[in-house]
Amino acid sequence: MSLFDLQDVCIVIGSIATLDLPMVVDLIGIYGLKGPHRMLTTTDWFLQALSVIPRGSWGDVARRFTMIRWAATLDLPMVVDLIGIFELKGPYYTLTMTDWFLQALSVIPRGSWGDVATRFTMIRWISPKICFRSQKYCEPTASCIPEILRITQVLVSQFPYDMGKSGVSPAENGFNDSVSLLNSEKAVHELIHEPLLDGIDDHLFEFSEALRTVAKALRRVTEGKASAQAEAAEWKRKYELERARNLMLEKRVLSPRGHGNEFNVQKFGNLPDQIMLFDENTEKCELCNGKDDICANEVLRDSESDSDYPVVQAKMMRKASFRLSWCCNGEKGDRHKHDIVSFEKGNITTAERSSKQISLKWESPPQTVLILTKPNSTSVQILCFEMVRWLKEQKKLNIFVEPRVKNELLAESLYYDFVQTWTDDKETLILHTKVDLIVTLGGDGTVLWAASMFKGPVPPIVPFSLGSLGFMTPFYSEHYREYLNTILGGPISITLRHRLQCHIIRDAAKSELENEGPMLVLNEVTIDRGIASFLTNLECYCDNSFVTCVQGDGLILSTTSGSTAYSLAAGGSMVHPQVPGILFTPICPHSLSFRPLILPEHVTIRVVIPFNSRSHAWVSFDGKDRKQLAPGDALVCSMAPWPVPTACQVDSTNDFLRSIHDGLHWNLRKTQSFDGPRDP
Ligand SMILES: NC(=O)c1ccc[n+]([C@@H]2O[C@H](COP(=O)([O-])OP(=O)(O)OC[C@H]3O[C@@H](n4cnc5c(N)ncnc54)[C@H](O)[C@@H]3O)[C@@H](O)[C@H]2O)c1
Ligand SMILES: Nc1ncnc2c1ncn2[C@@H]1O[C@H](COP(=O)(O)OP(=O)(O)OP(=O)(O)O)[C@@H](O)[C@H]1O
Numbered sequence: 001m002s003l004f005d006l007q008d009v010c011i012v013i014g015s016i017a018t019l020d021l022p023m024v025v026d027l028i029g030i031y032g033l034k035g036p037h038r039m040l041t042t043t044d045w046f047l048q049a050l051s052v053i054p055r056g057s058w059g060d061v062a063r064r065f066t067m068i069r070w071a072a073t074l075d076l077p078m079v080v081d082l083i084g085i086f087e088l089k090g091p092y093y094t095l096t097m098t099d100w101f102l103q104a105l106s107v108i109p110r111g112s113w114g115d116v117a118t119r120f121t122m123i124r125w126i127s128p129k130i131c132f133r134s135q136k137y138c139e140p141t142a143s144c145i146p147e148i149l150r151i152t153q154v155l156v157s158q159f160p161y162d163m164g165k166s167g168v169s170p171a172e173n174g175f176n177d178s179v180s181l182l183n184s185e186k187a188v189h190e191l192i193h194e195p196l197l198d199g200i201d202d203h204l205f206e207f208s209e210a211l212r213t214v215a216k217a218l219r220r221v222t223e224g225k226a227s228a229q230a231e232a233a234e235w236k237r238k239y240e241l242e243r244a245r246n247l248m249l250e251k252r253v254l255s256p257r258g259h260g261n262e263f264n265v266q267k268f269g270n271l272p273d274q275i276m277l278f279d280e281n282t283e284k285c286e287l288c289n290g291k292d293d294i295c296a297n298e299v300l301r302d303s304e305s306d307s308d309y310p311v312v313q314a315k316m317m318r319k320a321s322f323r324l325s326w327c328c329n330g331e332k333g334d335r336h337k338h339d340i341v342s343f344e345k346g347n348i349t350t351a352e353r354s355s356k357q358i359s360l361k362w363e364s365p366p367q368t369v370l371i372l373t374k375p376n377s378t379s380v381q382i383l384c385f386e387m388v389r390w391l392k393e394q395k396k397l398n399i400f401v402e403p404r405v406k407n408e409l410l411a412e413s414l415y416y417d418f419v420q421t422w423t424d425d426k427e428t429l430i431l432h433t434k435v436d437l438i439v440t441l442g443g444d445g446t447v448l449w450a451a452s453m454f455k456g457p458v459p460p461i462v463p464f465s466l467g468s469l470g471f472m473t474p475f476y477s478e479h480y481r482e483y484l485n486t487i488l489g490g491p492i493s494i495t496l497r498h499r500l501q502c503h504i505i506r507d508a509a510k511s512e513l514e515n516e517g518p519m520l521v522l523n524e525v526t527i528d529r530g531i532a533s534f535l536t537n538l539e540c541y542c543d544n545s546f547v548t549c550v551q552g553d554g555l556i557l558s559t560t561s562g563s564t565a566y567s568l569a570a571g572g573s574m575v576h577p578q579v580p581g582i583l584f585t586p587i588c589p590h591s592l593s594f595r596p597l598i599l600p601e602h603v604t605i606r607v608v609i610p611f612n613s614r615s616h617a618w619v620s621f622d623g624k625d626r627k628q629l630a631p632g633d634a635l636v637c638s639m640a641p642w643p644v645p646t647a648c649q650v651d652s653t654n655d656f657l658r659s660i661h662d663g664l665h666w667n668l669r670k671t672q673s674f675d676g677p678r679d680p
Contacts, residue, residue, distance in 0.1 A: 347457030374442025443467015507632025
């Protein structure tokens with residue numbers, strides 16, 4: 001087993017030079033939980049302090065370091081402050097990061113770094129007394145908390161925060177003047193250069209790991225701050241640009257009409273058609289004001305951000321504009337609709353989500369359809385050929401297909417030469433700007449495939465059922481002409497299926513911004529044990545709160561649309577797809593009391609593979625793109641701003657209930673017969 005890793009200590013010492021010594025010392029103090037390391041005790045005051053702190057389990061230490069890492073993006077002084085109180089508890093045989101800990105932590109007043117340092121020194125003085133008391137394996141019950149808090153209060157009253165400067169002896173404090181600080185650093189350096197003693201146990205190796213984590217946390221705080229500042233500056237710059245542009249537009253609207261046209265001609269060149277379109281939209285928007293619906297063209301005008309927008313638009317195919325409206329029983333309109341769904345350049349996005357039925361009404365007829373098909377299916381291929389011909393000849397629509405399908409069509413007949421496709425995958429990134437409607441021919445997997453092609457806004461999808469289960473595919477392929485006639489004419493009911501966006505943050509990442517993703521899922525993201533035979537050990541946080549540690553085969557974070565897929569198989573509830581929420585469903589948890597949860601839509605879930613995990617974990621997105629997660633890696637998951645709008649056959653609720661009855665045979669039971677015993 002490797003011994004003391006000097007490099008890691010040097011990293012920490014490096015941090016000491018630029019950062020706050022008390023903080024570093026206090027973080028290192030956590031190491032003290034591990035128990036006495038006598039070779040360290042003679043060197044320096046803070047190393048002596050470590051030796052008197054009672055022994056705890058490394059599991060707890062590892063968990064807390066994970067928390068520190070996670071907290072690095074938050075308010076670190078507070079977290080360290082809190083950890084100090086946790087330390088008061090003494091041995092960690094029974095402690096986990098339970099609510100009482102977090103509660104206790106939350107009541108401690110915030111102090112400056114100097115205060116924290118003073119407090120920690122005091123904690124170290126008093127720790128033998130506390131550990132004597134807590135050696136009785138006191139559970140983290142309510143009765144223990146007041147005692148700890150009392151001690152803290154006594155400490156605080158006896159040694160007010162500013163006492164570090166006057167009341168505490170510099171020799172004992174060790175860092176309240178620059179001379180002793182220098183001495184401490186010198187002592188640590190001396191320690192590093194001392195030859196290692198024989199008999200150092202394996203824990204030193206773990207200690208070095210812990211120190212590395214501390215150093216990383218410190219680095220992240222500094223870098224996180226810098227990048228946040230840079231990001232803020234960038235947003236400010238964008239805001240200023242946007243404001244200037246809006247002011248210019250406002251001026252144009254207020255000025256006489258002829259002047260406005262001059263502006264357009266000057267700014268956008270000789271594009272009379274575009275100017276006309278622009279003015280028409282302006283008028284339409286004015287008409288929309290005060291109404292209950294949202295017009296796509298209203299935002300089309302408002303959201304142009306590039307000065308050369310009309311030029312770009314001239315190159316692209318024009319999108320059909322549409323209108324979304326809300327209705328619920330007895331209500332004609334909904335005044336709050338702007339809070340629920342909004343537009344951005346004509347694409348549907350959700351600000352907040354609604355459980356009301358949403359209907360889509362075209363304001364100009366759709367012109368372009370993308371057809372996506374399940375591969376290797378003859379029946380799908382035949383239907384695709386037929387549908388393409390019908391849409392072109394009868395409906396005069398532009399048709400896009402995947403390159404594979406274009407080849408199939410051309411192999412069938414050169415007649416299909418008019419069908420458009422793309423050659424470079426990057427072109428799919430702007431597909432949503434060209435396509436008015438997507439038709440899928442296949443099963444649920446094809447709907448998932450369609451959603452995965454669009455990392456941003458998704459045009460409405462009409463899913464035809466040519467699979468086996470077809471939970472999300474309510475349209476029967478035999479009647480495609482009637483359905484498409486109705487849908488192209490509108491209005492249609494749609495279900496806004498929420499998606500989750502996921503990022504992987506590797507342990508080696510220097511900041512949260514250095515991540516892999518986003519990966520968007522319509523069903524779920526799954527973290528499992530892969531081929532490892534060990535239990536997964538997954539530490540889960542919801543926003544800033546610790547949720548639980550999943551020990552089992554894995555964890556599913558599912559959308560409500562995905563609630564009827566893998567999550568259902570793992571014992572999760574079935575949830576109406578229009579309900580906003582994130583399902584937290586364990587897979588085979590080795591616990592008698594682990595029930596699945598449903599969390600609100602606005603939370604961010606973070607799943608961390610702790611350093612004490614026995615094996616790696618694997619993450620997959622809608623059952624695809626498996627990636628390995630090593631200890632220290634984290635998956636961060638939140639609701640994506642881009643839902644997947646799918647057309648309903650009847651409406652969201654009717655379609656959902658029909659699917660659970662027909663597809664899953666939900667609650668199918670023979671009806672009890674009438675004859676037999678009855679109430680007297
Ligand atoms: N034990 C399980 O139930 C299990 C295991 C692995 C994956 N899955 C699911 O399979 C999905 C991938 O689907 P695929 O078609 O690419 O793989 P696949 O071909 O293996 O199909 C999986 C099955 O899940 C059904 N399904 C998919 N999404 C559904 C939904 N939202 N509601 C109800 N049923 C749904 C499909 O109809 C299909 O019958 C994953 O997202 C996951 O939810 C389920
Ligand atoms: N256009 C596509 N390109 C590549 N793969 C696709 C495409 N459409 C679907 N797939 C994949 O093909 C697989 C099967 O598709 P799908 O689930 O639609 O059919 P099915 O299994 O017959 O239907 P069901 O899911 O209803 O049982 C899925 O894994 C899906 O990801």
